[in-house]
Amino acid sequence: MKFATLTSCFERLEATSSRNDMTALLARLLAGSAPDEIGIVCYFVLGEIGPGYSGVNLGIGDRTAAAAIALAAGADPASVEAAARELGDYGDAAARLTGRPAEGLAEFFPTAGSLTVADVHRGFMEIARASGPGSADRKTRILAAMLAAATPLERRYLIRLVTGEMRLGAGDMTLLDALAEAFLGSKAQRPHLEHAYNLSSDIGHVARTLQERGLPGVSAISVTLHRPIRPMLTQRVALLSEILERIGSPVIAVEEKYDGERVQAHKDGDDVTLFSRRLSDVTHQYPDIVRHVRRCVTADTAILDGEAVAFDHETGIYRPFQTLMRRRRKHRVREVAGVIPAIYRVFDLLYVNGESYLRRSYPDRRARLEEVLGRDEQISPAGRIVTGDLDGITEFYLSCIERGLEGVVCKSCAEDSFYRAGAREWQWIKWKTDYAPDLSDTLDLVVIGANAGRGKRAGTYGSVLCAAYNNEEDIFQTVCGMGTGFSDADLADLPRRLAGVRVDRRPARVMVNPQAAPDFWFAPAKVVEVLGLEITESPVHTCNWDPERRRGLALRFPRFVRWRDEKSPEVATTVAEVAAMFRRRRGA
Numbered sequence: 001m002k003f004a005t006l007t008s009c010f011e012r013l014e015a016t017s018s019r020n021d022m023t024a025l026l027a028r029l030l031a032g033s034a035p036d037e038i039g040i041v042c043y044f045v046l047g048e049i050g051p052g053y054s055g056v057n058l059g060i061g062d063r064t065a066a067a068a069i070a071l072a073a074g075a076d077p078a079s080v081e082a083a084a085r086e087l088g089d090y091g092d093a094a095a096r097l098t099g100r101p102a103e104g105l106a107e108f109f110p111t112a113g114s115l116t117v118a119d120v121h122r123g124f125m126e127i128a129r130a131s132g133p134g135s136a137d138r139k140t141r142i143l144a145a146m147l148a149a150a151t152p153l154e155r156r157y158l159i160r161l162v163t164g165e166m167r168l169g170a171g172d173m174t175l176l177d178a179l180a181e182a183f184l185g186s187k188a189q190r191p192h193l194e195h196a197y198n199l200s201s202d203i204g205h206v207a208r209t210l211q212e213r214g215l216p217g218v219s220a221i222s223v224t225l226h227r228p229i230r231p232m233l234t235q236r237v238a239l240l241s242e243i244l245e246r247i248g249s250p251v252i253a254v255e256e257k258y259d260g261e262r263v264q265a266h267k268d269g270d271d272v273t274l275f276s277r278r279l280s281d282v283t284h285q286y287p288d289i290v291r292h293v294r295r296c297v298t299a300d301t302a303i304l305d306g307e308a309v310a311f312d313h314e315t316g317i318y319r320p321f322q323t324l325m326r327r328r329r330k331h332r333v334r335e336v337a338g339v340i341p342a343i344y345r346v347f348d349l350l351y352v353n354g355e356s357y358l359r360r361s362y363p364d365r366r367a368r369l370e371e372v373l374g375r376d377e378q379i380s381p382a383g384r385i386v387t388g389d390l391d392g393i394t395e396f397y398l399s400c401i402e403r404g405l406e407g408v409v410c411k412s413c414a415e416d417s418f419y420r421a422g423a424r425e426w427q428w429i430k431w432k433t434d435y436a437p438d439l440s441d442t443l444d445l446v447v448i449g450a451n452a453g454r455g456k457r458a459g460t461y462g463s464v465l466c467a468a469y470n471n472e473e474d475i476f477q478t479v480c481g482m483g484t485g486f487s488d489a490d491l492a493d494l495p496r497r498l499a500g501v502r503v504d505r506r507p508a509r510v511m512v513n514p515q516a517a518p519d520f521w522f523a524p525a526k527v528v529e530v531l532g533l534e535i536t537e538s539p540v541h542t543c544n545w546d547p548e549r550r551r552g553l554a555l556r557f558p559r560f561v562r563w564r565d566e567k568s569p570e571v572a573t574t575v576a577e578v579a580a581m582f583r584r585r586r587g588a
């Protein structure tokens with residue numbers, strides 16, 4: 001496929017204002033992709049270079065991008081930076097600049113004539129491979145050579161791809177719908193593809209398999225070592241007393257809830273890989289946990305799901321998430337690990353000695369977990385009780401709080417308590433310390449717009465428009481405008497933080513009423529944690545929109561808590577969760 005075909009589709013995708021049109025455009029694009037390209041097309045649509053877990057890092061920031069554009073256009077980097085400032089985007093700056101490229105670039109990317117999708121991917125891989133002394137220059141020259149071989153529109157998207165600022169607003173579920181439409185005749189077939197995606201976390205692999213081997217091939221995709229499985233997620237309730245009824249099994253397991261980082265560990269002999277909640281490879285960050293897994297897991301191969309937690313060995317007390325985050329760094333990892341040791345509390349077993357455990361019940365998985373993992377201070381199964389009564393849950397919860405834990409996670413022990421990869425269902429329910437009586441939890445919302453700041457806030461945004469995720473329709477619906485809770489530094493940083501996702505018009509997957517239309521739009525990408533007072537009905541916001549009554553739901557008195565960069569927009573609080581909070585409050 002010509003790269004120009006792809007970029008003209010990108011341009012049309014950016015201009016669409018309906019999710020259905022977006023899906024139809026994508027379906028046509030995918031149907032016309034060759035088997036060796038379809039995976040790459042999927043990654044590029046999502047603004048990625050490969051599956052998230054592959055850890056391909058181009059290492060190109062704005063500065064390198066500007067240097068490459070300058071080389072390709074025979075201009076100086078300062079003029080490129082000035083153009084990018086004026087246009088608000090390096091991609092548009094690259095599209096606009098004209099001039100003769102510097103000499104000798106062809107040596108770095110010898111593709112004469114029109115670029116293909118495969119050429120571009122090959123170029124990106126070359127950039128990613130460049131390392132060691134002189135690598136920055138090599139990266140710049142390869143990118144410059146690609147730009148010199150490209151049309152203006154292609155240059156725009158080359159730059160947006162390498163800087164990670166694609167802003168098409170298509171998500172993985174949109175793409176799965178499009179794949180189902182293109183190859184299986186209807187979106188109704190998406191669940192088959194979604195299942196394979198949840199197991200493999202690689203949409204390109206699902207697309208290739210679907211095109212080459214059809215649905216039987218996709219159904220055969222199974223758990224594979226060193227490929228992350230999408231994690232099962234927890235639900236929440238307003239009252240502790242609702243938990244037993246919601247879960248519905250006569251007895252439930254009440255597990256300690258740790259306030260650390262979710263880590264999925266893959267053990268393959270001595271080879272251990274660790275993945276984060278967002279499925280990126282975090283092995284280098286936890287050398288201590290790698291050691292514990294090697295030392296204490298008795299099975300040859302296994303996949304464990306659990307939490308890395310900072311722990312004070314002297315006092316025996318768990319330390320908060322913020323302490324663990326001090327370990328999130330590129331350099332001096334071992335040294336800092338010595339000062340802030342992490343332990344691994346394992347709450348599930350997904351695979352052992354060549355066999356998937358996803359379709360085993362929770363009690364079976366837990367029993368096998370206890371066999372493959374002895375009790376050790378550094379790595380052990382999550383502490384828990386099994387009970388059928390509310391007093392038991394309450395007592396255990398209070399003992400967890402006393403020991404510095406965050407709360408409990410209650411889990412079904414029924415026969416069908418399978419591990420549901422990627423799902424947020426009523427089999428797992430969390431109960432935390434910070435649950436306020438009015439709202440049961442903070443909300444994770446997606447920033448889709450902003451209004452210009454005035455007075456003291458001139459030059460930055462005055463407020464941001466936040467949306468919840470409607471996972472049934474795969475769209476984002478607004479729930480509040482938020483201007484409080486930001487520190488001065490947070491406020492000043494807003495334009496920089498949101499620059500990469502700014503778009504000219506309402507993104508296709510965003511539903512906004514005219515009264516709430518913001519001054520600036522953002523592709524749904526940035527997730528923010530928000531505290532609010534209560535959920536009320538609203539004629540303005542589109543969350544849970546009832547077209548007859550022309551009423552949606554709004555979060556009142558929203559306050560900024562923190563950015564959740566580790567979350568993708570599709571794991572934000574759902575419209576159904578907001579509606580459930582509203583119903584509970586009304587019923588209370």
Ligand code: ATP
Nearest residue numbers: 233234255256257258261262307347382409430571
């Ligand atoms: P979520 O991961 O559900 O989107 P979140 O990141 O805001 O939400 P919480 O709401 O605090 O996190 O709770 C869910 C998280 O709790 C899990 O993703 C996991 O990382 C963590 N956790 C800690 N202990 C357990 C446990 N025993 N069982 C399951 N999850 C646990």
